[in-house]
Every structure is written in structure tokens, then in C-alpha cells.
Amino acid sequence: MSEEFTLRVWRGDKTGGEEVEYHVPAETGMVVLDALHHIQHNEAPDLAVRWNCKAAHCGSCGAEVNGQPKLLCKTRMDDYVGQTVSVKPMQTFPIIKDLVTDVSWNYQVAKEIPMLEPTAPAPFNMQQIDADRVQEFHRCIECFLCQDTCHVLRNHEGQRQYFGPRFMIKIAEFEMHPMDGADRVPLLAHEAGVNMCNVTKCCTEVCPQHIRITDNAIIPLKERVADRYYDPVKILLRRLSGKKNAPTGSSHKVSQ
Amino acid sequence: MxxxxxxxxxxxxxxxxxxxxxxxxxxxxxxxxxxxxxxxxxxxxxxxxxxxxxxxxxxxxxxxxxxxxxxxxxxxxxxxxxxxxxxxxxxxxxxxxxxxxxxxxxxxxxxxxxxxxxxxxxxxxxxxxxxxxxxxxxxxxxxxxxxxxxxxxxxxxxxxxxxxxxxxxxxxxxxxxxxxxxxxxxxxxxxxxxxxxxxxxxxxxxxxxxxxxxxxxxxxxxxxxxxxxxxxxxxVQFHPTGMVWPPGVRGILVTEGVRGEGGLLRNSEGERFMQTYDPERMELSSRDVVARSIFKEVQAGRGSPHGGAWLDISHKGPEYVKAKLPGMYEQFLTLADLDITKEPFEVAPTCHYTxxxxxxxxxxxxxxxxxxxxxxxxxxxxxxxxxxxxxxxxxxxxxxxxxxxxxxxxxxxAPDFAPVDQAELEAEMDRVLEPFHRENGINPYHVHEKLQEIMTNHAGIMRSGPVLEEGLNKLLELKDQARNMSINGSRIYNPGWHAVFDVENMLLLCEGIIRSALERKESRGAHWRTDYPDELPEWQKINFVESYDGEGIRIRTEPVNEMPEDLAKLFTYGKAPGLVQQSGGKES
Amino acid sequence: MAQPLESRPQARPQGSAKPKAYWVEPLITMLILGVWVLYSLWEVFFHNNGTYQNYISPYFSPGVGKWFGWHLLDALYVAWVPFLFRFSCYYYRKEYYRGFFWDPPGCAQGDKPRPRYSGETKWPLAINNLHRYFWYLAVIVLIFLWKDAVQAFFFKNGFGVGVGSLILLVNAVFLTFYTFSCHAFRHMVGGKKDCYSCDGKPTASYKLWHKVSQWNVFHGTWAWASLASVWAADLYIRLLLMGVIHDVRLF
CATH class of the missing domain: 3.50.50.60 (FAD/NAD(P)-binding domain)
Structure with a gap:
């Protein structure tokens, strides 16, 4: 192929920047990251872009391609035939340089989430039907595209009130684990701020691992919070039976 | 400065x-x-x-x-x-x-x-x-x-x-x-x-x-x-199954799980060629054997269109494949426009592990x-x-x-913190910043590309003495040129700058690989030499150990530690210990 | 086996990803939902009868007003139930937050920061956390709608099938799917549990949860389908009552 692609890549740092145009020869099956590498190797060796595996396993290369949060290694150039491909860094996080952003906030949040508290020592006796439900969340590659697109974090400066979709599925992963004995509902209702989410599902739309973040994690967690903090009948019943903070409805049984 | x-x-x-x-x-x-x-x-x-x-x-x-x-x-x-x-x-x-x-x-x-x-x-x-x-x-x-x-x-x-x-x-x-x-x-x-x-x-x-x-x-x-x-x-291990096509994804891993779950390898003539190389274990033979087999098939002109072998898991049915190999399914669908639940796909050896x-x-x-x-x-x-x-x-x-x-x-x-030599640090900082000051130097990415080319052509899956020698000479030449790597831009997140040190590290290790490969005059495991195609018992007793004194690499042999009797005994039954104890057949 | 609840990658669309203005989708949602709300208000506040022979409009069923012999605005007693059920529905929430509140107007859109956003943590939007109660009420209404659907097949001169009967039947079916694919229902029947097999075998609760989960994937589809069917059923009966059209009997 003798065609070429036109890219407009945002170049700059904390102090500001602009889009710079590059031309890259087309190759069969080329992804955006290939094009950026071509630029890096030939025109601009200092073009900053994070990448590791180039196989959509590590989640390093999240950026916004024509306004859509995407993994650069999985976004094919031939999807954009005839268009200029604009590549920008994730807008929700502070810029470091070019396409590299400071995502350290996410690692701070990660520390706030209590680990699994097994109700019995390993090896666990656990059936696949129970594993299935949480394994979906284990597919997360922490590309933070959901955090980038989440309007609570992106538009409403919600970083202090909401952990973001990535950490909702992390909490769900432990909370719905059949062998977990910890209670994370108060965390969800308060610090993690699950109700800051208004279920508009952009996180699910951008997830490169096709995790149904909203339907399978956030909404079920919201329902658990509703059980505890909003449902008047359940609250009343708990008061009457004297159990103030017992996990509702979840059976934390130790299997035999 | x-x-x-x-x-x-x-x-x-x-x-x-x-x-x-x-x-x-x-x-x-x-x-x-x-x-x-x-x-x-x-x-x-x-x-x-x-x-x-x-x-x-x-x-x-x-x-x-x-x-x-x-x-x-x-x-x-x-x-x-x-x-x-x-x-x-x-x-x-x-x-x-x-x-x-x-x-x-x-x-x-x-x-x-x-x-x-x-x-x-x-x-x-x-x-x-x-x-x-x-x-x-x-x-x-x-x-x-x-x-x-x-x-x-x-x-x-x-x-x-x-x-x-x-x-x-x-x-x-x-x-x-x-x-x-x-x-x-x-x-x-x-x-x-x-x-x-x-x-x-x-x-x-x-x-x-x-x-x-x-x-x-x-x-x-x-x-x-x-x-x-x-x-x-x-x-250096070559994994038998890496992706082949399109060019941008060449080398990306196709998990051995595909074969573990029942995937079959075929050549361009539709033959399950592992029959020839390891009839007992077939596709689930060890990696060195499978990688070499695919390589040999391609050399014999029985390769797939882009120089590999066909791997097929489609007979397992779409539900099974999607449940057990979801990542593979998606990887091929998005990067190669190919549905592995319906058709076979091309694979070829790819460098995997050292x-x-x-x-x-x-x-x-x-x-x-x-x-x-x-x-x-x-x-x-x-x-x-x-x-x-x-x-x-x-x-x-x-x-x-x-x-x-x-x-x-x-x-x-251990004692408390060892003292640090201030002069050493000053010299190191100068060394690290030097690529910014060199003018008309060589691009580190290009050095890396050349290095990969040398290693692929001279010290890859198939090796021989003269080819390795030639590779070593080219590598030393490249190492010389690499002393003049230069970059531009600032110190803020500058991948070109980082690449300089990556390349220096790889150059040193590549030299170690080639020197060691020249010394081992036999074929063993991943190390396959066409000029010494057999595995020889005397080489089983030694490892090659290298040390570096700042100038050059020195190589010496060390004996392989001998197993104590109780462990050595495990290898005397003619089959795996677990199979010996077992009176009946393998449970299903 | 993987759960069927997960979405699967689709085959890559050949050709190019066309640029699309982000405001198109919320605008369409806003228009449809807006017109529907206006229509509903007109229907509820300006009409006092939703019964045409053996057809009863879903807006007017059950006829609570008639039970007490006093019906100034008959639909008012009931219509709020499906309205609040839909208002607090996890699917419609997505649609109206995007369409009416522009929170967000589209994914990854650079919007002006509105620090006063509080999600669903504060009243009145916190009422959405009580979706389950509107679900309970909606189930009661649904039972009546099934009664109406059956009744729609029994004309003065015996069993028969009219276009109206079919519309009411389809409406009941769609509403059933919509109601029982609900996220809150999914939670009630099993989602609240952490372990389905700890008592030994997979429980009935697991099977039910699994089924509901499969339906739940299409909750949005059922939501739009049932919205359209309710609308169509009411409009059909309204037009019959107004004498604009005549019911077509198939046999």
C-alpha cells in the first residue's frame, strides 16, 4: 500500500501544547500505536506515549482517538480511512507530556479498598457459577479509560466524592466474592460514593475488556446500599431485630 | 557542565x-x-x-x-x-x-x-x-x-x-x-x-x-x-505460536492454552506434522520441539502463506472457545479480522523467554x-x-x-548503609545526560532495530558457528556506533532518552548470548546448532558462566550440581514418577 | 462457562468509524421522551374515560376511581405508578440524565465543570434508590393489565380478536418483560447473595437470578418497546373513543 495516514497528535506538557500534524505510510492492519511508533522512530524520538505489551493486556496506552477514549494498540487505523486521526491524552488526568498523563490518583484510591477477608483458609471450596460472577471484573486491565470518560470525575471534579468505575468493579470483585467476610457497604455509601454515579453507562461503553461495569457491578452495589441505607422497611426490620449493621441478605457461609 | x-x-x-x-x-x-x-x-x-x-x-x-x-x-x-x-x-x-x-x-x-x-x-x-x-x-x-x-x-x-x-x-x-x-x-x-x-x-x-x-x-x-x-x-526460548499476520501484530503471543484446550497444528498440506517430530505428545510437546518443528516445516516449503503453521481450535465449538480463550478470540477478531471459532489461523515461533x-x-x-x-x-x-x-x-x-x-x-x-562515592555519582549523571549534548549522533531507535536484525539473523532459533561469529562482529561494530547515540527534546518524559539506556543494556546482553552460544557446541533444548545437531552427554555436565569487568566479557564453565540419590532415582523408571505409582490408566 | 451476561466483542465494522456529533443521541431521546410526557399529561388531565367496549387503556387501569364511585380524573389514581417506575428505572435514568440534564450529554465530552453535581446522593434524585417499591406497585398494575388483555378478547358477542385485543396483548407481554428484567428485581431474587452454591447445589435463587440476568441485558430494549406499546394501546383506544377510527375485528 502506498497510501498514507494523517495524524494530529497533541504535543506539549503542563505549560500547554498544540496538535502537530504527522504523515505515516499505511500498512495492513496498522493500529494507532504503530503509527505513533513510526513517528517516534523517525520524526520525533521524544514523543511521549505509554505502552507496554501492544496486545491489549496491560492497559498502558489509553488515550482519546478522535474524541473517543481508546486503547491505542487496539484501535485500527483503517477504521478512520479518509479522516485525520486526532490523538489526545486522557483529559481527566493531569498532563505530564504529550500523551502521557499523571494517573497516580488511581493508585491512591486503590489503597482505600480493603482486601479480601477470607471466611475460611485456602483452598477454597467454590463453584464455577460463583466464580463466574466475579471473574468478569477480574478481566480489568486498569487502562483507566472508564475513569477518563466518567463525567463525575471528568466534568464535576468528583475525585473527592467518588472512586470511579474502575474501583466500583474492584469493590464488587471482593464484595461479591463467595468467601469474603468483610462488609464494604458503608465504604460504598460514603467514601467510595457509589451514588455519585448516575448510571449513564459511558464507562461500560468505553471498556476495552467489555466488562458490563454499570449493569453487573455498579447497579448491584447501589442496590446493596439501598438495602442498607434507603429501604425504610429493611431499616425498620433491622432496628427491630437489633441488628444494626449486619450485612443484609448476603450469606457468608463457610462451605463444608 | x-x-x-x-x-x-x-x-x-x-x-x-x-x-x-x-x-x-x-x-x-x-x-x-x-x-x-x-x-x-x-x-x-x-x-x-x-x-x-x-x-x-x-x-x-x-x-x-x-x-x-x-x-x-x-x-x-x-x-x-x-x-x-x-x-x-x-x-x-x-x-x-x-x-x-x-x-x-x-x-x-x-x-x-x-x-x-x-x-x-x-x-x-x-x-x-x-x-x-x-x-x-x-x-x-x-x-x-x-x-x-x-x-x-x-x-x-x-x-x-x-x-x-x-x-x-x-x-x-x-x-x-x-x-x-x-x-x-x-x-x-x-x-x-x-x-x-x-x-x-x-x-x-x-x-x-x-x-x-x-x-x-x-x-x-x-x-x-x-x-x-x-x-x-x-x-533463549522461542514460543512456538506467535501471531503472524498482519505485520503490526507479528510476534504477539498466542497462548499455549489453545493447544492445551485441544488446538491442532497443521502444515499447508493439511497434515498434523507433529506426528513426525513427537508422535507421543503431538501438539503438547515441549516448546523447543514444537517451535523447531514449525520452523522446519516452513523451511521445507510446507508453511502457511505468511510463513507459519495453521493452528485450529474451531472444532471445539464457539461457546467453548469463547469461555476458555476469551482473550484469544478477541485478539484475533480485533487485530486480524479473524474468528478463531470458525477458522484456523497462522502461527509462527516468537521470542518468548530468556x-x-x-x-x-x-x-x-x-x-x-x-x-x-x-x-x-x-x-x-x-x-x-x-x-x-x-x-x-x-x-x-x-x-x-x-x-x-x-x-x-x-x-x-548486615551492616548499615554503605557509603556512596560522590564522584561516581557525578560521573554517572554526566554519562546519563551526555546523549543530549552529542551532535549528529545516531538515533537509539535505529540502533535497536539494527540490533534486532542482527540477533534475528545470527542468533535466532537456528544457529551455527560461522553465522554466530559474523553476528558477533556486526554486534561489536554496532556497539561502537552506539557510543554516539544522541537525542533531542527535554528531560520531561522523553522516550528517546530512555531508549538509549535500554539499548545499551541489550547490546551488552546480546554479546553475552552470542559468546555463550558459540561456546556450547551441541544442540540442547532451545539452543539448536546446525553444525552440532546432537545433544551430547558431556555438555550436560556444565553451565557457561559469564562475568564482565568493564572491558569485556569473560566466560568460564561451572559443573552442573549433581542430584542426590533420592532425586536421581526419579529418572530411572523410564517414565514420570506419577505414572509409575499409578497401577491403572489415567483417570478421565 | 462464561456468563451470558457479559457483552461480547462484535465483529469489527469494515470501513471507517464515522464521526458523529455527540448531541444527536441525547436530543432524540429528549424529543421522544418529551413528546411522550406531554402526551401523557394531556391524556391524564383532559380525559376521564379510557374504556371503549371491552378495551381498557393502560393509562386508566385499574380503574381505582370507579371502585369508589368517584372519578374526577380517573387516570390520576394509577398513572403515577408506571411513571415513577419508569422515572426511577436504571435504564431510563441513563436516558434522561443524558437527554435532559446533560450529565453527561455524551461520553468523554468536555463539559463545563458543575461542582454542585451530587449524583443521586441527595433528595429528590435519591428517591431513585427506592426503585424496588415502584417495582412492587408496577407488578400490581401489571396484573390488571393482563386481566385487561384477556378481557380484550371477549366482546359483547363472545370471543373474538380485534386489532385492539392484539395491541393490548402485545403491550402486556412487553411490560412483563420490562418489569421482570428490572435491575432491582434482579437484586431481590438473587443478586444480593454472594454465594449460590454454598448450600450445596445451585439454588432456585441462582436459576432465577441467572434468567433475570439474561433478560436484564435487554432491559433497555424492553423499556422502549413497552413505552411504545403503552403509547400505541392508549392512542388506539383514544382514537376509537373519539370516533376517528373504527376497531378492526379479525374474526
Whole structure:
């Protein structure tokens, strides 16, 4: 192929920047990251872009391609035939340089989430039907595209009130684990701020691992919070039976 | 040159590398209250090459095949390593792997389950029994994510995106490490009483590789320059099945799980060619054999259109394939426009793993430099001449823990921080900043490309004396040119600048590989020489050990440790120990 | 086996990803929902009868007013139930937050920061956390709608099938799917549990949860389908009552 692609890549740092145009020869099956590498190797060796595996396993290369949060290694150039491909860094996080952003906030949040508290020592006796439900969340590659697109974090400066979709599925992963004995509902209702989410599902739309973040994690967690903090009948019943903070409805049984 | 400043950080133990073994070492090291532990990584936390491990983690639970036990795992590991492994490492490894996997489970990893509710295990190449605990085809991701959260909750400090350029040794003891933060290019000195290297392999030396950007052998090169011994450098594993088409994805791993789940290899004539090379184990033969077989088929003109073999899993049905190999399904669909549940796909060997590395003590993972420990792919000894699939993940856990433990114990008896030579640091800072000042130098990316070309053409899957010699000459020439690598731009997150040090590290290790490959005048495991095509018993008794004195690489032989009688006995039955004890057939 | 609840990658669309203005989708949602609300208000406040022979409009069923013999605005007693059920529905929430509140107007859109956003943590939007109660009420209404659907097949001269009967039947079916694919229902029947097999075998609760989960994937589809069917059923009966059209009997 003798065609070429036109890219407009945002170049700059904390102090500001602009889009710079590059031309890259087309190759069969080329992804955006290939094009950026071509630029890096030939025109601009200092073009900053994070990448590791180039196989959509590590989640390093999240950026916004024509306004859509995407993994650069999985976004094919031939999807954009005839268009200029604009590549920008994730807008929700502070810029470091070019396409590299400071995502350290996410690692701070990660520390706030209590680990699994097994109700019995390993090896666990656990059936696949129970594993299935949480394994979906284990597919997360922490590309933070959901955090980038989440309007609570992106538009409403919600970083202090909401952990973001990535950490909702992390909490769900432990909370719905059949062998977990910890209670994370108060965390969800308060610090993690699950109700800051208004279920508009952009996180699910951008997830490169096709995790149904909203339907399978956030909404079920919201329902658990509703059980505890909003449902008047359940609250009343708990008061009457004297159990103030017992996990509702979840059976934390130790299997035999 | 302007006087540069640097930040100084003091830790009892620093761990360089945040992959599976680094994090496991960190968790172990931090078990003693009051000990300050830091993990330093050149990427973000949780992005290390460990995520690329797909198939599973090998541990002899015997959940499906009851006769499995550590003896059989040990037997498989030694046999696949063609007996140049360190037997003691393999023994420790086979014994401890199950416990380490259970640890993961209690930290939150959720493995696929059997009907009885135990950990599911899948068959894999050259494992006698079904042994690989897995989570679909993203086991490595599960391992690193679990370790990542465990370490975040263990009071460890993590420094992300730091390039380490020098390992500091003072009076024969480790004193720390020096480098810079990628974010803004400011220098940092980590003073430490012990250093654990867990920096992985150097698979990026080949053009077609399944390795991620990080696999440039930084830790190995740092330690090599500081005086540590490297062993078995000639042993580089080629995974039989990497993607072939389109060009941009060439080399990306196709998990051995595809064959484990029943995938069949065929040549362009539709023949299951493994029949010719290993009729007993067929597709599930060891990696060196399968890779070589595909290579030979292609050479004989029976390759697929883009120079590989056909792998087919479509007979298993779409539901099964999507459940067991979801990542593979999606990988081919998005990157190659191909539905693996419906049609066969092309695969070809891709550089995958470096068996060679830092020579370590099996019990503590200590190197020959006091205070320096190494674990994971950067270390050497467990895998011998060929690594078994699934053994690397358990390697990370078993020896990651042992390295952490070793460092912890070393520190409890070791002296305080060793002094740091100020002049040495000044010189290092000048050296690191020099590429910015060179004019009309050579582009580091281009050096890397040339390096990959040399290694692919001269020291790849098929080797021979004259070709290796020629490669060595080209490499030394390139090394000369590389002294003039230059870059532009600022010190803020400048990948070109980082590449300079990656390339320097790889150049050093490549020389080690070629020199070692020239010495081993036989074919063994992954090391295949057309001029010495047979595996010779006398070479089974030695390992090649290399050391570097700042000028050149010196190579010497060391005897392979002999197994004690009780272990040696395991190899006298003519079949795997688990199969001997078994009176009836294999349970279904 | 993998759960069917997960979405699967679709085959890559050949050709190019066309740029699309982000405001198109919320605007369409806003228009449809807006017109529907206006229509409903007109229907509820300006009409007092939803019964045409054996057809009863879903807006007017059950006829609570008639039970007490006093019906100033008959639909008012009931219409709020489906309205609040839909208002607090996890699917419609997505649609109206995007369409009416522009929170967000589209994914990854650079919007002006509005620091006063509080999600669903504060009243009145916190009422959405009580979706389950509107679900309970909606189930009661649904029972009546099924009664109406059956009744729609029994004309003065016996059993028969008219276009109206079919519309009411389809409406009941759609509403059933919509109601029982609800996220709150999914939670009630099993989602609240952490372990389905700890008592030994997979429980009935697991099977039900699994089924509901499968339906739940298409909750949005059922939401739009049932909205259209309710609308169509009411409009059909309204037009019959106004004498604009005549019911077509199939037999």
C-alpha cells in the first residue's frame, strides 16, 4: 500500500501544547500505536506515549482517538480511512507530556479498598457459577479509560466524592466474592460514593475488556446500599431485630 | 557542565521491578515491622510483562489427575530443561508452588473451578498431568493484579516510572541504585542495604517477540556491569505460536492454552506434522520441539502463506472457545479480522523467554554480590535449557518470596548503609545526560532495530558457528556506533532518552548470548546448532558462566550440581514418577 | 462457562468509524421522551374515560376511581405508578440524565465543570434508590393489565380478536418483560447473595437470578418497546373513543 495516514497528535506538557500534524505510510492492519511508533522512530524520538505489551493486556496506552477514549494498540487505523486521526491524552488526568498523563490518583484510591477477608483458609471450596460472577471484573486491565470518560470525575471534579468505575468493579470483585467476610457497604455509601454515579453507562461503553461495569457491578452495589441505607422497611426490620449493621441478605457461609 | 542535584531516599530493601516476582518479594520483605521497603519500576504498577502470561500457573495439586505430585513436576521440569537446570531450584520450586498458588487464592485471585469446587487445571506442553491453574486466558493479569493490591496494602512505597541506570556497589557490598524519574528527568539515589532485582528478561532483542516494551534486561545488565555472574545466556526460548499476520501484530503471543484446550497444528498440506517430530505428545510437546518443528516445516516449503503453521481450535465449538480463550478470540477478531471459532489461523515461533540470567543461590536467591538478590526471569537456574509453559508464573511466586525472605534475613545481620562515592555519582549523571549534548549522533531507535536484525539473523532459533561469529562482529561494530547515540527534546518524559539506556543494556546482553552460544557446541533444548545437531552427554555436565569487568566479557564453565540419590532415582523408571505409582490408566 | 451476561466483542465494522456529533443521541431521546410526557399529561388531565367496549387503556387501569364511585380524573389514581417506575428505572435514568440534564450529554465530552453535581446522593434524585417499591406497585398494575388483555378478547358477542385485543396483548407481554428484567428485581431474587452454591447445589435463587440476568441485558430494549406499546394501546383506544377510527375485528 502506498497510501498514507494523517495524524494530529497533541504535543506539549503542563505549560500547554498544540496538535502537530504527522504523515505515516499505511500498512495492513496498522493500529494507532504503530503509527505513533513510526513517528517516534523517525520524526520525533521524544514523543511521549505509554505502552507496554501492544496486545491489549496491560492497559498502558489509553488515550482519546478522535474524541473517543481508546486503547491505542487496539484501535485500527483503517477504521478512520479518509479522516485525520486526532490523538489526545486522557483529559481527566493531569498532563505530564504529550500523551502521557499523571494517573497516580488511581493508585491512591486503590489503597482505600480493603482486601479480601477470607471466611475460611485456602483452598477454597467454590463453584464455577460463583466464580463466574466475579471473574468478569477480574478481566480489568486498569487502562483507566472508564475513569477518563466518567463525567463525575471528568466534568464535576468528583475525585473527592467518588472512586470511579474502575474501583466500583474492584469493590464488587471482593464484595461479591463467595468467601469474603468483610462488609464494604458503608465504604460504598460514603467514601467510595457509589451514588455519585448516575448510571449513564459511558464507562461500560468505553471498556476495552467489555466488562458490563454499570449493569453487573455498579447497579448491584447501589442496590446493596439501598438495602442498607434507603429501604425504610429493611431499616425498620433491622432496628427491630437489633441488628444494626449486619450485612443484609448476603450469606457468608463457610462451605463444608 | 552544570552541577546537577539529586534526591536521596533511604530504604532497607529496594526491589527493582514490579512484576510478579518483584511484588512477591516486596510483600515478603515487608513482613518484618519497621523494615522500610520500596519497589521501583520503570512502568506503572501492574503493567509489567507478567500480564502477558496467559495459560496458567503450574502447581502439582493433582485436582484432576490425582497421581500428580511434586516429584512429577520436578521430573517434568528437569527433563524439559535438559538437565542443565539447578536441581535444587527445581526441587524447591516443585515443592513450594502449590502453597504459593493457594496464597494467591486467599489474597483474592479467583481461579477457574472444577465440578468439585477446587482449582481447575489444564493440560500444557510437556507436563505429564493436567497442572496449570488458570483464569480463562489471563492468568498473568490475575497474578499481577492480586500481588499489586496485596503489596499496596503491605506498607510498601512504590516509585513508578523510574529508570535505573546504575547499581552501586561499595567495598564489595551493594549500596543502592541510581537513576532518574521519567516524569521530569530529575535524578534520584536510592540508598539501600539490600537490593532485589526482579526486572525480567530481554526478549526485545529480537524483531519477532511476544515480549513487551519493558523486556530490555535492565536489571541483568546493571548487575552484570556491577560484577554479578550470568549463566546459561545462550538459552533463549522461542514460543512456538506467535501471531503472524498482519505485520503490526507479528510476534504477539498466542497462548499455549489453545493447544492445551485441544488446538491442532497443521502444515499447508493439511497434515498434523507433529506426528513426525513427537508422535507421543503431538501438539503438547515441549516448546523447543514444537517451535523447531514449525520452523522446519516452513523451511521445507510446507508453511502457511505468511510463513507459519495453521493452528485450529474451531472444532471445539464457539461457546467453548469463547469461555476458555476469551482473550484469544478477541485478539484475533480485533487485530486480524479473524474468528478463531470458525477458522484456523497462522502461527509462527516468537521470542518468548530468556532462561539464562543472574546466577543465584537456590535457597536465598542471593547473587555473588553480597546484598544483591534476583528472582524471576532475570535469575537463572530453574529452567535449564528450556522452560516449561506455566512454570514461569510459579517461578515468580516461589523465588520472589525466597528473594524477599533472603533480603530480609540478610538485612537483619548486615551492616548499615554503605557509603556512596560522590564522584561516581557525578560521573554517572554526566554519562546519563551526555546523549543530549552529542551532535549528529545516531538515533537509539535505529540502533535497536539494527540490533534486532542482527540477533534475528545470527542468533535466532537456528544457529551455527560461522553465522554466530559474523553476528558477533556486526554486534561489536554496532556497539561502537552506539557510543554516539544522541537525542533531542527535554528531560520531561522523553522516550528517546530512555531508549538509549535500554539499548545499551541489550547490546551488552546480546554479546553475552552470542559468546555463550558459540561456546556450547551441541544442540540442547532451545539452543539448536546446525553444525552440532546432537545433544551430547558431556555438555550436560556444565553451565557457561559469564562475568564482565568493564572491558569485556569473560566466560568460564561451572559443573552442573549433581542430584542426590533420592532425586536421581526419579529418572530411572523410564517414565514420570506419577505414572509409575499409578497401577491403572489415567483417570478421565 | 462464561456468563451470558457479559457483552461480547462484535465483529469489527469494515470501513471507517464515522464521526458523529455527540448531541444527536441525547436530543432524540429528549424529543421522544418529551413528546411522550406531554402526551401523557394531556391524556391524564383532559380525559376521564379510557374504556371503549371491552378495551381498557393502560393509562386508566385499574380503574381505582370507579371502585369508589368517584372519578374526577380517573387516570390520576394509577398513572403515577408506571411513571415513577419508569422515572426511577436504571435504564431510563441513563436516558434522561443524558437527554435532559446533560450529565453527561455524551461520553468523554468536555463539559463545563458543575461542582454542585451530587449524583443521586441527595433528595429528590435519591428517591431513585427506592426503585424496588415502584417495582412492587408496577407488578400490581401489571396484573390488571393482563386481566385487561384477556378481557380484550371477549366482546359483547363472545370471543373474538380485534386489532385492539392484539395491541393490548402485545403491550402486556412487553411490560412483563420490562418489569421482570428490572435491575432491582434482579437484586431481590438473587443478586444480593454472594454465594449460590454454598448450600450445596445451585439454588432456585441462582436459576432465577441467572434468567433475570439474561433478560436484564435487554432491559433497555424492553423499556422502549413497552413505552411504545403503552403509547400505541392508549392512542388506539383514544382514537376509537373519539370516533376517528373504527376497531378492526379479525374474526
Amino acid at each position: 552544570a552541577h546537577e542535584s539529586y534526591e536521596t531516599l533511604d530504604y532497607d530493601i529496594i526491589i527493582i521491578g514490579a512484576g510478579g516476582s518483584g511484588l512477591r518479594a516486596a510483600v515478603e520483605a515487608s513482613q518484618v515491622p519497621g523494615l522500610k521497603v520500596a519497589v521501583v519500576t520503570k512502568s506503572l504498577l501492574g503493567k509489567a510483562h507478567t500480564v502477558m502470561a496467559e495459560g496458567g500457573v503450574a502447581a502439582s495439586f493433582g485436582n484432576l489427575d490425582a497421581p500428580d505430585g511434586w516429584q512429577t513436576h520436578f521430573y517434568d521440569t528437569m527433563r524439559s530443561g535438559h538437565f542443565i537446570n539447578n536441581y535444587r531450584m527445581a526441587e524447591i520450586f516443585a515443592k513450594e508452588a502449590p502453597e504459593r498458588v493457594l496464597e494467591l487464592e486467599s489474597w483474592g485471585a479467583v481461579f477457574d473451578r472444577t465440578k468439585e469446587g477446587r482449582i481447575m487445571q489444564r493440560p500444557f506442553g510437556a507436563h505429564t498431568f493436567r497442572r496449570l491453574c488458570h483464569i480463562g486466558d489471563h492468568t498473568g493479569l490475575e497474578l499481577i493484579r492480586t500481588m499489586q493490591y496485596k503489596s499496596l496494602h503491605s506498607g510498601i512505597d512504590v516509585f513508578q516510572e523510574v529508570t535505573m541506570t546504575k547499581l552501586l556497589v561499595q567495598d564489595g557490598h551493594v549500596a543502592g541504585a541510581f537513576g532518574y524519574f521519567r516524569e521530569d528527568g530529575r535524578f534520584v539515589l536510592f540508598r539501600a542495604r539490600a537490593v532485589v532485582l526482579a526486572t525480567g528478561g530481554w526478549g526485545k532483542i529480537f524483531k519477532v517477540t511476544s515480549n513487551s516494551w519493558e523486556s530490555t534486561g535492565d536489571g541483568a545488565a546493571l548487575a552484570f556491569r556491577a560484577g554479578a555472574d550470568m549463566m546459561d545466556m545462550e538459552m 532462561m539464562g540470567g543472574l546466577r543465584v543461590d537456590p535457597e536465598t536467591c542471593a547473587t555473588n554480590i553480597p546484598g544483591l538478590f534476583a528472582a524471576g526471569e532475570v535469575a537463572c537456574g530453574l529452567h535449564g535449557a528450556n522452560r516449561l509453559g506455566g512454570n514461569s508464573l510459579s517461578d515468580l511466586l516461589v523465588f520472589g518470596r525466597r528473594a524477599g525472605l533472603g533480603a530480609r534475613e540478610y538485612v537483619s545481620g
